[in-house]
Amino acid sequence: xxxxxxxxxxxxxxxxxxxxxxxxxxxxxxxxxxxxxxxxxxxxxxxxxxxxxxxxxxxxxxxxxxxxxxxxxxxxxxxxxxxxxxxxxxxxxxxxxxxxxxxxxxxxxxxxxxxxxxxxxxxxxxxxxxxxxxxxxxxxxxxxxxxxxxxxxxxxxxxxxxxxxxxxxxxxxxxxxxxxxxxxxxxxxxxxxxxxxxxxxxxxxxxxxxxxxxxxxxxxxxxxxxxxxxxxxxxxxxxxxxxxxxxxxxxxxxxxxxxxxxxxxxxxxxxxxxxxxxx
Amino acid sequence: xxxxxxxxxxxxxxxxxxxxxxxxxxxxxxxxxxxxxxxxxxxxxxxxxxxxxxxxxxxxxxxxxxxxxxxxxxxxxxxxxxxxxxxxxxxxxxxxxxxxxxxxxxxxxxxxxxxxxxxxxxxxxxxxxxxxxxxxxxxxxxxxxxxxxxxxxxxxxxxxxxxxxxxxxxxxxxxxxxxxxxxxxxxxxxxxxxxxxxxxxxxxxxxxxxxxxxxxxxxxxxxxxxxxxxxxxxxxxxxxxxxxxxxxxxxxxxxxxxxxxxxx
Numbered sequence: 001x002x003x004x005x006x007x008x009x010x011x012x013x014x015x016x017x018x019x020x021x022x023x024x025x026x027x028x029x030x031x032x033x034x035x036x037x038x039x040x041x042x043x044x045x046x047x048x049x050x051x052x053x054x055x056x057x058x059x060x061x062x063x064x065x066x067x068x069x070x071x072x073x074x075x076x077x078x079x080x081x082x083x084x085x086x087x088x089x090x091x092x093x094x095x096x097x098x099x100x101x102x103x104x105x106x107x108x109x110x111x112x113x114x115x116x117x118x119x120x121x122x123x124x125x126x127x128x129x130x131x132x133x134x135x136x137x138x139x140x141x142x143x144x145x146x147x148x149x150x151x152x153x154x155x156x157x158x159x160x161x162x163x164x165x166x167x168x169x170x171x172x173x174x175x176x177x178x179x180x181x182x183x184x185x186x187x188x189x190x191x192x193x194x195x196x197x198x199x200x201x202x203x204x205x206x207x208x209x210x211x212x213x214x215x216x217x218x219x220x221x222x223x224x225x226x227x228x229x230x231x232x233x234x235x236x237x238x239x240x241x242x243x244x245x246x247x248x249x250x251x252x253x254x255x256x257x258x259x260x261x262x263x264x265x266x267x268x269x270x271x272x273x274x275x276x277x278x279x
Numbered sequence: 280x281x282x283x284x285x286x287x288x289x290x291x292x293x294x295x296x297x298x299x300x301x302x303x304x305x306x307x308x309x310x311x312x313x314x315x316x317x318x319x320x321x322x323x324x325x326x327x328x329x330x331x332x333x334x335x336x337x338x339x340x341x342x343x344x345x346x347x348x349x350x351x352x353x354x355x356x357x358x359x360x361x362x363x364x365x366x367x368x369x370x371x372x373x374x375x376x377x378x379x380x381x382x383x384x385x386x387x388x389x390x391x392x393x394x395x396x397x398x399x400x401x402x403x404x405x406x407x408x409x410x411x412x413x414x415x416x417x418x419x420x421x422x423x424x425x426x427x428x429x430x431x432x433x434x435x436x437x438x439x440x441x442x443x444x445x446x447x448x449x450x451x452x453x454x455x456x457x458x459x460x461x462x463x464x465x466x467x468x469x470x471x472x473x474x475x476x477x478x479x480x481x482x483x484x485x486x487x488x489x490x491x492x493x494x495x496x497x498x499x500x501x502x503x504x505x506x507x508x509x510x511x512x513x514x515x516x517x518x519x520x521x522x523x524x525x526x527x528x529x530x531x532x533x534x535x536x537x538x539x540x541x542x543x
Contacts, residue, residue: 180372181385184340185386
């Protein structure tokens with residue numbers, strides 16, 4: 001080893017020793033734990049927004065202060081409108097999601113497990129998928145009227161595809177080597193599905209259910225914006241018609257909260273089902 | 280265990296031919312295989328890649344059913360898979376969502392739960408994993424996973440245990456320990472064992488008889504008895520001599536496929 005190299009090594013050692021000896025992250029006078037870093041920007045934006053609104057620099061009918069939006073939600077809750085509209089929206093999402101995810105499960109399982117079913121159904125379903133789902137709205141309205149049926153159908157359509165695609169691919173990709181284990185123990189087709197295929201496909205299925213639920217929320221907004229007399233989406237339209245920006249913003253926040261909460265619930269269910277398995 | 284743990288069985292294999300359909304016509308994987316295995320015997324099948332040794336094992340297991348010939352277990356023809364043959368693959372093939380306990384009990388669904396638990400516990404301690412009964416496969420090392428796979432294969436109380444390069448993916452030291460383990464298990468359970476391997480030393484260390492296969496088409500080139508006392512010493516002169524004779528047989532002209540035969 002040359003002396004130059006030796007020196008370089010020594011310097012290296014010295015350098016690492018020095019940096020590890022120092023307490024980490026003591027850059028500024030204020031110490032902010034990492035988990036709060038993400039809060040800095042939204043909190044600052046809210047504060048600046050509130051400040052500008054109070055100084056009269058933002059027209060209140062255009063962008064009301066955060067506190068005004070908060071008060072609007074509170075007032076809606078006290079008046080009972082919030083529960084009524086939220087309840088209707090949630091019911092629509094639940095109905096649509098159950099129908100869509102149910103159909104997605106049925107078709108996904110079928111096309112994943114039976115090659116014949118895949119060859120028969122998958123091309124058509126893929127073709128349908130390439131139509132942006134919102135494009136069906138006029139037809140649904142024409143066929144099913146502006147009542148609940150058309151809304152729920154649209155939501156179900158949104159929830160269907162992610163569930164269908166994920167389950168179909170997951171079932172198709174279940175390791176044939178595991179299926180051979182089932183064959184060794186002479187499992188019937190039904191046992192094969194229940195004891196091997198479904199558990200093996202479960203993680204991807206749950207991913208599909210989660211994105212299906214996300215799309216269900218997206219489509220309930222679309223459905224309610226396009227013609228409803230109730231629901232949070234209707235609140236939004238109403239806010240727009242009557243020029244109350246605070247109501248629109250309140251509705252946006254409600255959608256965000258409901259979407260997030262249901263996603264958490266789905267994740268929690270998924271975690272329970274998956275148990276301790278490695279992922 | 281009681282007397283029924285002495286489950287021995289003669290295996291008789293008569294395969295005229297076994298071909299796989301390929302894109303360029305059919306490929307003859309096995310031809311004229313005649314082999315009889317005594318009850319309680321430990322037989323190792325050695326051969327290079329593509330000599331059909333795995334296909335042979337899969338035929339005995341009942342996983343390959345399209346072939347000309349027949350396999351007999353105690354004189355009864357074998358059709359399809361069955362619990363009378365336990366199989367261990369090169370990969371452990373454990374189910375990631377089940378604990379070691381439930382993986383071992385996978386084929387015992389028909390038993391009453393008490394009996395099932397008792398059997399599982401028997402086999403889990405046979406493979407020395409009592410402390411890991413409720414661990415999931417991802418929490419186990421490669422050697423431990425393979426032990427669970429062996430316990431799963433044994434739990435169905437097979438008359439024949441079929442192992443397809445079971446230790447090939449383990450590191451050298453673990454492999455040697457597993458070889459001792461499989462002998463100990465074989466001596467405890469007294470099942471007939473057929474083990475496929477490409478490791479000559481492994482075959483000589485384990486087997487009562489070594490079946491040497493040659494490729495294109497896969498045929499049995501020779502069957503060498505290994506008349507060495509157990510436990511065997513890998514460095515013993517006699518051991519080395521037997522190893523060499525298997526080696527010579529395996530590398531004799533025509534026994535290994537020419538390199539050009541493989542599609543790299």
